[in-house]
Amino acid sequence: MIAPPVIEDAELLAFAAEVGPSGPVAVRGGGTQWHVGGAPDHGVREVRAPSGIVEYRPDEMTVCVRAGTTVAELHAVLAEHGQRTALPDGSGPFGSRSSTVGGAIAVGRSPVTRLGNGHIRDAVLQLRYAAADGRLVTAGGPTVKNVTGFDMCRVLVGSLGTLGCIGDAILRTRPKPEHEQWVQLEDAEPQTVLRTARTATAILWDGSVVWARLCGHHVDVEDDLARLPASSAAQPPDLPPYRWSRRPKDLYCLPEETGRFIAEVGVGVVHCERPDPDPPPVAPGVAALNRRVRELFDPDRRFNPGRSVERL
Amino acid sequence: MKLRRRTRADGAGQRHDPCVAELIRALGADRVRADNAARHLASADASMFIDGAAGPVCFPDSTEHVQAIMGVAARHDRAVLPRGAGTGLSGGAAPLGDPIVVSTTRMNRVLEVDVEDRVAWVQPGVVNLDLTKQVASSGLHFAPDPSSQQVCTIGGNVANNSGGPHCLAYGVTSAHVLAVEVVLSSGEAVVLGGLEAEPSGYDLRGAFVGSEGMFGVTTKIAVRLTPDPESVKTLLLAFDAVSDAAATVGAVIASGSVPAAIEMMDKRCVAAVEDFAHAGYPRDAAAVLLIEVDGPRRGVEAETDKVAEIGRAHGGTVRVAADEQERALLWKGRKSAFGAVARVAPDYYLHDTVVPRSKLVEVLEAVYEIVDRYDLTAVNVFHAGDGNLHPLMAYDSREPGVNERVAAAGREILEVSLAVGGVLSGEHGIGVEKRDFMEYQFTSADLEQQALLRRSFDPHCRLNPGKVLPSAHSCADIASLSAFKADGVWG
Numbered sequence: 001m002i003a004p005p006v007i008e009d010a011e012l013l014a015f016a017a018e019v020g021p022s023g024p025v026a027v028r029g030g031g032t033q034w035h036v037g038g039a040p041d042h043g044v045r046e047v048r049a050p051s052g053i054v055e056y057r058p059d060e061m062t063v064c065v066r067a068g069t070t071v072a073e074l075h076a077v078l079a080e081h082g083q084r085t086a087l088p089d090g091s092g093p094f095g096s097r098s099s100t101v102g103g104a105i106a107v108g109r110s111p112v113t114r115l116g117n118g119h120i121r122d123a124v125l126q127l128r129y130a131a132a133d134g135r136l137v138t139a140g141g142p143t144v145k146n147v148t149g150f151d152m153c154r155v156l157v158g159s160l161g162t163l164g165c166i167g168d169a170i171l172r173t174r175p176k177p178e179h180e181q182w183v184q185l186e187d188a189e190p191q192t193v194l195r196t197a198r199t200a201t202a203i204l205w206d207g208s209v210v211w212a213r214l215c216g217h218h219v220d221v222e223d224d225l226a227r228l229p230a231s232s233a234a235q236p237p238d239l240p241p242y243r244w245s246r247r248p249k250d251l252y253c254l255p256e257e258t259g260r261f262i263a264e265v266g267v268g269v270v271h272c273e274r275p276d277p278d279p280p281p282v283a284p285g286v287a288a289l290n291r292r293v294r295e296l297f298d299p300d301r302r303f304n305p306g307r308s309v310e311r312l
Numbered sequence: 313m314k315l316r317r318r319t320r321a322d323g324a325g326q327r328h329d330p331c332v333a334e335l336i337r338a339l340g341a342d343r344v345r346a347d348n349a350a351r352h353l354a355s356a357d358a359s360m361f362i363d364g365a366a367g368p369v370c371f372p373d374s375t376e377h378v379q380a381i382m383g384v385a386a387r388h389d390r391a392v393l394p395r396g397a398g399t400g401l402s403g404g405a406a407p408l409g410d411p412i413v414v415s416t417t418r419m420n421r422v423l424e425v426d427v428e429d430r431v432a433w434v435q436p437g438v439v440n441l442d443l444t445k446q447v448a449s450s451g452l453h454f455a456p457d458p459s460s461q462q463v464c465t466i467g468g469n470v471a472n473n474s475g476g477p478h479c480l481a482y483g484v485t486s487a488h489v490l491a492v493e494v495v496l497s498s499g500e501a502v503v504l505g506g507l508e509a510e511p512s513g514y515d516l517r518g519a520f521v522g523s524e525g526m527f528g529v530t531t532k533i534a535v536r537l538t539p540d541p542e543s544v545k546t547l548l549l550a551f552d553a554v555s556d557a558a559a560t561v562g563a564v565i566a567s568g569s570v571p572a573a574i575e576m577m578d579k580r581c582v583a584a585v586e587d588f589a590h591a592g593y594p595r596d597a598a599a600v601l602l603i604e605v606d607g608p609r610r611g612v613e614a615e616t617d618k619v620a621e622i623g624r625a626h627g628g629t630v631r632v633a634a635d636e637q638e639r640a641l642l643w644k645g646r647k648s649a650f651g652a653v654a655r656v657a658p659d660y661y662l663h664d665t666v667v668p669r670s671k672l673v674e675v676l677e678a679v680y681e682i683v684d685r686y687d688l689t690a691v692n693v694f695h696a697g698d699g700n701l702h703p704l705m706a707y708d709s710r711e712p713g714v715n716e717r718v719a720a721a722g723r724e725i726l727e728v729s730l731a732v733g734g735v736l737s738g739e740h741g742i743g744v745e746k747r748d749f750m751e752y753q754f755t756s757a758d759l760e761q762q763a764l765l766r767r768s769f770d771p772h773c774r775l776n777p778g779k780v781l782p783s784a785h786s787c788a789d790i791a792s793l794s795a796f797k798a799d800g801v802w803g
């Protein structure tokens with residue numbers, strides 16, 4: 001008979017010991033997204049997750065990586081085998097090169113390629129984290145498919161470090177496409193581009209110009225270019241700093257006073273120059289459920305005090 | 313408790329059940345059944361767990377009805393068990409401890425289809441394939457396609473986070489659910505997730521999907537609809553050795569291709585399928601692969617050529633379906649595999665584990681050795697692309713002692729899968745069947761965290777109690793369950 005699992009990973013156990021069983025603690029990644037949910041209270045003891053790639057299996061299309069590794073470093077290693085993950089690595093004008101794997105997962109915001117590459121939460125197969133009692137916990141499992149037990153990884157993605165301190169992750173990798181390029185489309189309707197472009201992994205729109213990232217076999221990208229309105233190779237636009245969350249169809253009826261924006265067509269994220277004045281409301285029952293989750297996982301509120309997933 | 317042929321549920325149901333009158337007052341007489349026939353039908357799912365006894369069976373047709381049921385259950389301190397089509401294979405919908413059963417049979421309407429945003433709101437009792445048929449004219453489909461898709465419900469898919477052959481490229485149910493309306497054990501109805509891009513708060517939608525009916529009763533689901541691919545090609549590859557087929561799978565993945573599906577069938581499966589479906593599979597092959605490539609037209613042609621070339625390089629013979637009719641026939645063979653096994657023996661146990669792709673050959677060899685040793689017949693048909701094994705053990709339950717042999721062989725297959733870095737279940741779930749094996753994959757700390765998540769949703773442990781978590785990690789049993797000793801199927 002097999003024995004129950006024991007984690008013998010000294011580096012992770014040391015991380016969990018550093019988090020410890022008591023006292024306020026803030027986990028720090030690249031520090032690039034402290035504005036999401038608020039920075040931790042001043043003076044709180046900070047810990048950093050270890051960094052480095054633990055095991056990369058190109059043939060399994062999985063990688064086990066410490067949470068403190070930057071996504072850019074991870075992607076540099078995966079690129080040697082023609083792969084990458086859905087996490088934002090700060091390439092091009094988007095995000096920061098210093099974002100860490102743990103930070104990207106804790107913040108849970110997908111890059112603009114979500115349309116084609118999926119939400120980053122679907123790339124997270126396993127997380128090992130220090131729980132509020134200081135014990136090391138495994139959520140999920142190492143295989144690309146798994147329904148063993150409750151789907152704990154989903155609540156940790158986007159939890160802003162308030163439920164546990166993420167030590168490492170097993171992520172799904174994806175092959176890089178044979179060809180990829182950004183194009184700018186003249187006089188294009190974003191809805192038409194969404195319906196027509198079969199290789200688009202991102203479609204951005206600022207109210208008048210459409211940019212599309214086309215990825216796939218070069219013949220398929222050629223066919224898309226032939227089907228789409230006139231286009232030219234282009235760099236994607238810079239993204240304004242604030243994110244508004246909308247239904248995809250609501251992008252076409254944004255209020256006059258929105259100001260400059262870049263909308264993710266087919267997804268519903270709108271990048272704006274100012275915070276959302278009218279965010280979708282959170283129902284009281286859902287807010288209560290959110291509070292109960294945090295209370296049960298971290299009864300003393302030791303993790304990232306001051307940060308919150310609830311909209312303030 | 314041991315595996316055995318299904319017998320009529322008996323026991324608790326014969327006595328007067330005090331909550332029936334209240335349920336009838338709340339829902340109307342035509343939505344509550346407390347007779348033995350109805351309770352018997354709800355006393356098991358498609359798993360081998362057969363010792364359950366259902367309490368009254370309710371057929372709500374609205375969220376308000378489900379809330380009313382939850383109120384009655386609270387007043388009588390009764391467990392509540394949601395039930396879809398009952399096709400689950402792990403005992404998730406098999407009752408423990410006389411629960412009130414909430415059947416979603418009458419909640420079977422597609423409420424709204426939004427073609428522009430590619431989303432549909434459905435009631436939980438909508439049959440998986442019916443949704444795809446209903447939206448077909450819009451060029452969209454619901455991507456999760458479990459083998460039971462002609463009968464299983466989308467509510468059940470949500471409860472089990474169901475997969476299917478095409479989830480290799482498209483992802484499992486969780487990736488296709490945007491929001492769920494659920495009734496919590498408090499009776500409150502909440503919408504988890506949302507149609508907007510980034511709903512605020514924790515991803516409670518994601519936590520709920522795959523919670524096996526233990527977090528709440530699903531009353532509405534917003535599912536993502538996927539555009540149909542421009543082109544689809546299906547290849548049948550035949551090999552003289554299972555190891556060549558497995559090596560082909562690895563080589564296709566390593567080449568940078570992610571086909572829509574990669575299914576493998578062994579010689580015994582091919583024989584059973586050919587007798588039944590006449591799909592044209594080569595009977596002399598040791599293993600066949602069914603590989604589907606989809607996407608934009610010219611890329612699909614290139615991928616098809618590449619996959620065929622890899623197959624030939626590994627000694628395979630390759631056939632590409634020439635038209636839609638031939639493609640449908642090839643898939644008919646795969647999809648009728650479980651039915652076809654009835655020609656091998658009258659009963660079967662269908663297993664479900666996941667192993668790293670690189671361990672497929674090693675684990676398959678171990679599976680044959682184990683099943684032979686217990687004098688059973690192993691048939692293998694599975695999702696090779698993601699390492700999701702479905703060893704099927706065919707047997708005749710009238711043979712004395714056979715059930716014990718099936719249970720022992722099943723346990724050994726689990727041990728082998730875990731030992732190579734695999735997991736207990738890829739898509740059938742834990743339910744009762746694998747509950748007591750959770751401690752072999754997870755530590756006590758891991759299971760306590762899972763129990764916390766469950767208690768966040770259902771502090772009363774009213775919903776489908778006794779499942780998934782081993783008893784040491786379940787929260788306090790409700791009164792009606794405390795007297796019921798629930799052994800695992802293989803306990």
